[in-house]
Amino acid sequence: MREEGGAERRRDPVATKAALLKAAVAEFAAKGLAGARIDEIAQRAGVNKQLVYHYFGSKDDIYRAALEQVYAEIREREKALHLGDLPPLAAMERLIGFSFDYLAEHPEFLALLADENREAARHIRGSERLEQMHSPLIALLKEALERGAEEGVFRRDLDPVQLYISISGLSYFFFSNNFTLSAIFGRSLDTPKAVAERRRHVIDFAMKALRP
Amino acid sequence: MREEGGAERRRDPVATKAALLKAAVAEFAAKGLAGARIDEIAQRAGVNKQLVYHYFGSKDDIYRAALEQVYAEIREREKALHLGDLPPLAAMERLIGFSFDYLAEHPEFLALLADENREAARHIRGSERLEQMHSPLIALLKEALERGAEEGVFRRDLDPVQLYISISGLSYFFFSNNFTLSAIFGRSLDTPKAVAERRRHVIDFAMKALRP
Amino acid sequence: MREEGGAERRRDPVATKAALLKAAVAEFAAKGLAGARIDEIAQRAGVNKQLVYHYFGSKDDIYRAALEQVYAEIREREKALHLGDLPPLAAMERLIGFSFDYLAEHPEFLALLADENREAARHIRGSERLEQMHSPLIALLKEALERGAEEGVFRRDLDPVQLYISISGLSYFFFSNNFTLSAIFGRSLDTPKAVAERRRHVIDFAMKALRP
């Protein structure tokens, strides 16, 4: 009864660290870097506050670790899409759908990025690890674009990075600003129906834009 | 002998309040609601901290005021576009370009929205004032879409709200996540050249998607 | 009953600051810089802890202020001796006696200096104010030595700074190390009798050393 979730854990550094990281992602996503409380992270993880310092060093350090964690997770999932094995149109549609679904299911990812950007990405700027982590994705996209152009189903003049930003942006803005958009348009955008509708629109919109 | 320097502004409520609001927008944009400091806002405005309470009531209250302020500004600018007076294609292109340019020039707008969304828009949710402020925009967009469909230059099946979100998203994500995108792609996206390039891509991408 | 000493004091910045400084001298003397507690200083002064930060900035800053305070006090007292108006032998004896008595009555002065020296005087190093404060004393001593040499009662080859250090040292060490000396010699050196005995010894010892 002393812990919120997870097995009985005493003197299990690996589990402790993982629990802290998970709790940190949740807390930072919910309140941002400034609003998050170390106390709360420790409590969510069911351990003593000092362990945050023992394992991570400082609030900034565990924040950085949380960021790397969520990036690693999404990249992991993208890798599992096996885009290279699909025909260009199918690959593109799967990627767009995945981008949408991932953001729908991982609001904490969005929240962490938003905060990090306000601080000009000072925690991850210049991280070679993150850069290497993302280059395969761009390579895959590039290859799909080329194959599609070959087959005559895609335009020839698309930059894969710009395309990635566009695909992400169509979904991202809907989720990141879901509440303010709902407020200014007086229309609930977080219902399952509204989400499904948006999903269709995004795929359709992007695919149309790729036509030659 | 009773004052030290700076512009004469003692006993000028209107100017004081405006100065506080401007300072608040800057401070909240830079640090978020939790990270912002009342002290700092007062200092930026060159007045005593207590006046924040005098004029606005509380931190949350001045935050809400800052939000309404930035929304009012962008809507003001959109109104000045006179989209209704242009042919559909031109109107659409102007709107897309404006959305891009406004975000480029008003990073504080982005920053405020990001924070408000993490808190589920609790400060502006249900604000009828904001809703009314935005309905003319949607009406204009709807009308442009209809005219364009009539002329055969736009698809028929587009929802103006979805389209607005898509147009905004293509620009928004680029700016809101400019720093993290730069970091993961190892490519500076905040140079004038990168911004101009993105602008071209966004207009081109969106216009292509609207084709019948 | 809410304050330890001093008059009722609300919204009296000068009195508040003075009370804090007095409390700081006592606390730092008793526990050293590292051992002193800001909380305790505020409590001793009967005010809120935050006022320490309001008026002084930080723990180090109020520590520096406490040091300057005790130096100012001793110099004030030395000035009141009017050594220049006395014949050389009398002037010297009065100075030696004063040095002894002041340390006897101001253990906090010793304690503060001890701590500051362990930190290589980092708080006062290079303080022009302190240097200027002390130069008149050395000038007076120099003049007394010269007059005494003229009259044939003092040796000719004495450096006033060295002499000052010697005079101070004979008293200082007795007080600064009173407890450890008592412990290793198994002899209480803090009784009135022991102090009086030491006083006689110091004056006698120093005056003998000055003979030509």
Next chain:
Amino acid sequence: MREEGGAERRRDPVATKAALLKAAVAEFAAKGLAGARIDEIAQRAGVNKQLVYHYFGSKDDIYRAALEQVYAEIREREKALHLGDLPPLAAMERLIGFSFDYLAEHPEFLALLADENREAARHIRGSERLEQMHSPLIALLKEALERGAEEGVFRRDLDPVQLYISISGLSYFFFSNNFTLSAIFGRSLDTPKAVAERRRHVIDFAMKALRP
């Protein structure tokens, strides 16, 4: 595979304890009792923090051990002077010179004593061991004074304990307050030249004071 580097010292209690004690002397001298960190002591000694508790019991206990250690060292050195074998004048001069040189070379001795005195010598008060350790020194001094008085080179009325305190004080104050003295007199007292000059002054001053 179980150790990372450094000298072989696993399972060598004597060496471990000595390393801890040496590290403790350095740490306590540098930061005082309150400012010293158990963690730091362990790290300086290259062992686990828990061993401090294993071998010494608590922070106070290892502090006490450090104090006894430095006292034992200086007494050891004094014993090696063989003052009893020298003629009175030579013995006295050697003792004065030694007192000066030892303090010059052992700043940690001074630093430890200063802290212990602020706490009224609570760690060593009543230590019979220390008292016995020091009585031979006083006996030697007494005997030298008597022999000198016999020979007519020293005054007759000197108490050996007072004399010891005076001799020590002349050197001690110079070193213990070297930094604050440098600051208030605007004159570097820690250069080799200044130290040599002070050494001459101290010996000269004390020897002059002993003349009949």
Next chain:
DNA sequence: AATGAATGAGTTTTCATTCAT
């Protein structure tokens, strides 16, 4: 209207110490 003084409740971080192996 405007100010500076003052406060209480936090917040990150530190640290001596104990536990489990």
Next chain:
DNA sequence: TATGAATGAAAACTCATTCAT
């Protein structure tokens, strides 16, 4: 003997807010 994990109690410092003028 030796280690790293874990803890509870505090410490410096912060901050939104209220008070008195």
